[in-house]
Amino acid sequence: MVQKPNIEDLSGDKYKYGFVSDIEVETAPKGLNEDIIRLISSKKDEPDWLLERRLRAYRHWLTMVEPKWAKLTYEKLNYQDLFYYAAPKQKAKPKSLDEVNPEILKTYDKLGIPLKEQEILAGVVAVDAVLDSVSVATTYRSKLKEMGIIFCSISEAVKEHPELVKKYLGLVVPYSDNFFACLNSAVFTDGSFVYIPKGVKCPMELSTYFRINAQNTGQFERTLIVAEEGSYVSYLEGCTAPMRDENQLHAAIVEIVVLKDAEVKYSTVQNWYPGDSKGKGGVYNFVTKRALCKGENAKVSWTQVETGSAVTWKYPSCILAGNNSSGEFYSVAITNNFQQADTGTKMIHLGQNTTSRIISKGISAGFSNQTYRGLVKIAKGATGARNHSQCDSLLIGRTCGSHTVPYIENENKTAVLEHEATTSKISEEQLFYCRQRGLNEEQATQLIVSGFCKEVMQKLPMEFAVEAAKLINISLEGSVG
């Protein structure tokens, strides 16, 4: 049987979450200048210190150039042609879900995240729902509050917990870090803030559903998670975006600070609009995610399933400063059609006996291109550091590309570093075996891919794993003919 690539019928056109919800949007004029930044800051009623930080970041950003080292080609963005502020119009802050705009609630229903249901399922998931840039509903806060856990929007945190925000915001990702992080530091509109006090184990998964909604609105989310000594939290981030022709920019920052004996698990399922089958449209995703294991025995893990975005530039990283601290990165990235992804992780070992583990599974189909780019750095003082990296790539069809670029910088001879990499294709024998048992080629491919990703999928929290498995299947639709 001849395997024919079927490009008429690719996934982009079937993007399940491609709808636009009809919510009035309050928008600042297009373009970026100090006035816009002042406007954002005043809309959000921010203190002067934050406005000053924004302006400092903006002025620095003007001196920076967009990075070009990634294996990505995309039309140059005109940063003056974007909106930097859009907020759903609401009279006053809702006290309960009943006060939330029903349109917004419907939007979430379509995404399969009924807040009502989540409220009933008390104790399972707390949702700080982010639509565009401003938080519209926050649930379970009172329950968490009793334990001293803070889970709110960054804007609220600025007002209610300025000392924490001032202390930690920009600590892990300073504004000067990179072009996109700098832009975010100047114009970020909202995001989530999580604070887990000393010794507290957060009893539920915390989750935020991001959604890019208003046309041409750059999304500049800012997330800050602080885990005090001996605390624990698992945080879920899930993303979907409606279908659109213009490219949308997303440049988020996620910062995690993990203190002594604390542990943070950060899981992401990302399925932003990848563009259509011709490579038109789709989200540009330039994200800086970084965790700092500040104290001894601090633990952090990034788990991600990425099926979306037209262009992805993303390297969730761990700075292992505390002795015996550990960092993990588990990733499944799927690209189809004309998607491009340059993604990986950085493990920076500074403390003694620090350990890190990387498992990256990349699946490329259609005409897509995927690069794993990872850095493992062992500093002079990181005696006894260990790293294990495993990067596997699976190719579907003959027109996609996969690249592995591991960087290793070792300054301490006691370090133990292991790196494994494989690249494989779905074999004709495997497909035949499945088809002989009645599965069609698409079902067979999905099954083989799910087997390939299993190691990473098992790291996801249960409720996320189901959604992620569905997503993988949706993104591979039409990749075989």
Next chain:
Amino acid sequence: MTNKTILDIKNLYANAGDKEIIKGLNLTINEGEVHAIMGPNGGGKSTLANVLSGKPGYTPTSGSVTFKGKDLFSLDVEERANEGLFLLMQYPIEIEGVAFITFLKHALNAKRTYEGQKEIDMPSFMRLVRDEANRLFINSDMLKRAINAGFSGGEKKKMETLQMAILQPTLAILDEADSGLDIDALKIVSGGINNLRDGKRAFLIITHHQDLLEQIEPDFVHVFAGGRIVKSGDKNLALQLEAEGYADFIKGEKC
């Protein structure tokens, strides 16, 4: 009373790659019949199994095959399977990370969907699998392992037999079902196959020696040489072959 014809092969020519292997083969299999095709190693018996199941790289060049009255070659691999053609493979392949039981459920549901039935519910499926697995002395740990990963030859064939038992094919083609089996495993596998003989289901057993046929008694035995069937008979033909070898039959046939 004649039984319904399941498989009808007429003057079939077929290639493996570029090489012509099947050269004018005729064979009719009716409901409930067990046919054995015997012949020397490397003679192209497995090619027949691969052509019938539609394996890539194996192409019919002329002649016709009807399966349950349909033109077999107009059906995709999975359509043939869902119509009830099962190939018990000589070397079943490994699929990393996919639990055998998950695979089995997908396969059964593919067939049920094809037949317009609802997907099987989980409790019924588990009961079905447990019962069939018990008969084949397959423990539940095996079912959770990745497909064929690290399985012994005997385990692989037991798992193939289990799939056959669950999928309940109309025609089962067994390609060297006894290869890699010790005598105990051979008895279990052939016992499983015999259990599936119900007077309706048909079997095509491809083998190069008699061992398997001692366990599964065929109705017809065919000698395959030079790309076609050169002699047909009953089970006694297999015994004769065992005693005298193939030499007399393949005289004058290129193979």
